[in-house]
Amino acid sequence: MDTAEPGAAANQGAEGPGADPAAAGRSADLAALAAAHGLAVSGERPSLPVYTRRLWSRRHFIVAFATARLTAMYTAARLGQIWQVMTPLLNAAVYYLIFGLLLGTNRGIPNFIAYLCTGVFVFQFTQSAVLAGTRSITDNLGLIRALHFPRACLPIAFTVIQLQQLLFSMAVLGVIVLATGEPLTVRWLLVVPVLLLQSAFNAGLALFMARIGSKTTDMAQLMPFVIRTWMYLSGVFWSVSTFTAHAPKWVATMLNLNPALIFNDLMRYALMQSVTADLLPRHVWEITLGWSLLVGLAGYVFFWQAEEEYGRG
Template identity: 85%
Template structure:
């Protein structure tokens, strides 16, 4: 026993004068919650893909449990928004002039933009509203904003069935162009995920951003041709204004979905090289938001 105490004392004495970093290196200790490299982080995130989908599905199921109509609200919410916009902008303000099949045009814009709107708003609050989960479990924090984007995608997929019926009822035929819905939704999902990740980091640092974002998103909606024709407006506006409007990613996703569903929307209404521009926005925002979020990985849940 005495020899053990002596050995222990000698061991302790040999550590005197070492800095905390040197002690950690000597005994192979690592920082708890340290940010892994980007490649390793991506590998860890991919390993949690089942958790992301399960978490999103559970949250979506629980979202409407207190409502008597339950999951029907997934479809009723965008339909009611479309009805309000039709009353105000279509009937009272007359923005439907010059737009063939305005009902399908409006509903498509509302459904598609709400996907981006809901993903961004949920992403902004995803860290601040889940601090208990973040502090209790160790997992890549990017799981949360991505999971909330998956929730909004699941809601949109429910709504797309209703949107398809509306489009058909209003006189649009079922064509092969409907297959373009798939790449459009994939690119928009990447774009929305990146935007949600970007806003999640900002929202985690500045909690007031969750209160400000609805006003920013609403302004963005008014600029995205949800209930008015960009081509009609651009014909009367300066050329540079028209170019800026055509580069608006939310407007591009709206127009691509309308082109996919409606034969009354022609290819000439789309910006030149529209798929290249769409892929650029999805790649820039998707990858940029992911890296921006990852760089602050160690800070989420602290304080």
């Protein structure tokens, strides 16, 4: 059990040249007393293994929190939970009008409707997780200050919310893909590992942005513009391979290593027979696993390093 008094009192002793020896002695006695009874400073950051065990023990809280927030999200809307599906569908319709019909970026892309809808649904998962993660600390300061729990629960829970929304959308996406002429094949099973890898990647980004957003509140206003730029570079509504065929090699390499593009292409490969393996980057699964582990673990450690600072000040 954590408590602030003994540990806090232990830190009151001055250590400068003018320190009172009696006060220093009392501080040492209090520190020894706290250590003897297993007391620690309230809010002190635990070691990474201990923190991970505490986070795992809160897994049921994370799922319950995410489910409750998702249920409450559309309660004020007349159509309720239908908006979970309507939002990406309306986005896809707008992008089809602009990029498919007006700008003609659908040229050379078989089954552009399925191609576009898959890109929109998959990228929105990353977009929503990052934007929600950026605000996850600042929007929940009351909960943070009232209860003691690993703060990583919040950005992870918001990633779970977006995953739950995507699962609803994937059912509709499957209908769209089948309705546009794509067959149901064994490759559809690849949807599961793609979503697992993307979830780990998104959670890492959400954790990373949660720490930055907690210190720089203006980041929540800036991130939509950053995400929109990222979307334009991720082949959501145009074929990157068509562009890179005539681009400098270094530009093609940078675009093909874009993790958002890789997740889009893998999902299209899983759902669409017209997207073949030769259209994917070489070693695509190794690259995807690398992105998920790198961003997931780095974001987790980066967030943990500032654990004792969230909700202070």
